[in-house]
Amino acid sequence: MPQSSADTRADAPTDAAADAVDAIIAAWGRERPELDARPMGIMGRISRVSRLLDKELKDFFAGHGLEFWEFDVLATLRRSGPPYELSAGALLKTAMVTSGAITNRVDRMQAKGLLERVPAPEDRRSVRIRLTARGRELVDRLLPLHLANEERLLAALPQDDREALAALLRALATGLGDTTLG
Numbered sequence: 001m002p003q004s005s006a007d008t009r010a011d012a013p014t015d016a017a018a019d020a021v022d023a024i025i026a027a028w029g030r031e032r033p034e035l036d037a038r039p040m041g042i043m044g045r046i047s048r049v050s051r052l053l054d055k056e057l058k059d060f061f062a063g064h065g066l067e068f069w070e071f072d073v074l075a076t077l078r079r080s081g082p083p084y085e086l087s088a089g090a091l092l093k094t095a096m097v098t099s100g101a102i103t104n105r106v107d108r109m110q111a112k113g114l115l116e117r118v119p120a121p122e123d124r125r126s127v128r129i130r131l132t133a134r135g136r137e138l139v140d141r142l143l144p145l146h147l148a149n150e151e152r153l154l155a156a157l158p159q160d161d162r163e164a165l166a167a168l169l170r171a172l173a174t175g176l177g178d179t180t181l182g
Contacts, residue, residue, distance in 0.1 A: 019045070020048065021040070021041055021044040021045050021048065022041075024037075024040060024044060025037045025038070025041055025044075028040070054068075056149070056153055057149075060145075060146070060149050061142075064142055064145075066142075069095075069105060070105075070109060070114070071139070071142060071146065072095070073091065073095065073105060073106075073109060073115070074109075074114060074131065074138060074139040074142075075139055075143070076091065076094050076095070077091070077115065077129065077130070077131045077135070077139075078131060078136060078139045078140070078143075083130060084130060084131040084136060085118065085128040085129060085130035085131070086128060086129055087120065087126065087127075087128055087129075088102065088103075088106070088126075088127060088129055091129050093181060094181045106129055109135070113132055113134050113135075114131070114132060114134060114135035114138065115129055115130060115131055115132055116129075116130050116132055118130050
C-alpha cells in the first residue's frame with residue numbers, strides 16, 4: 001500500500017520552510033489519505049518554479065528591449081562559433097518551435113538588424129541565418145548580465161545544493177529522453 005502523503009516524514013517541511021505546494025499536498029492528504037501525493041511535490045514545484053523563472057527572465061530581457069526567445073536565438077548563433085551562423089533547420093532544432101514560428105522570428109530579428117539571411121555556400125537554394133555585428137555586440141553585452149541575473153535567481157541555494165539540483169534535473173531530463181539539442 002502506498003505511503004500516505006499525510007504521513008509524518010523526515011523530509012516534511014517545518015512551517016517556516018513550507019511552500020504553496022506543501023499546502024496542496026497536505027490538502028490531498030486530508031481528502032484522499034490513501035493516495036501518495038508526493039509526486040505532486042516534485043511536479044508542482046518544477047511547474048511553479050518554471051513559471052516564476054520565466055517571468056523573471058521575461059522581465060529581465062524586456063528591460064533590454066528583447067524577448068527571451070530573441071536572446072535564445074542570438075545566444076544559439078553566438079555559441080555556434082565563427083561565422084556565427086546556422087542553417088534554418090539547425091536553428092529550428094534548437095528552438096523547439098514550428099518552422100513557421102522560426103521563419104516569423106527570423107523575420108522580426110532581421111528587421112531589427114540582429115541577424116541576416118545569407119545564401120548557403122554549399123547550396124545557393126538554401127539560406128543560413130547569421131548574426132550581424134549588431135546582434136553579436138548585443139549578445140556579448142547581455143550574456144554577462146544574464147548570467148548575473150541567473151546567479152541572483154539562484155541565490156537561495158548554496159553551491160553544493162545547486163550542483164545536486166543540476167544533477168537531479170539532468171537525470172530527470174535524460175530519463176525523459178532529452179539528450180540532444182535536436
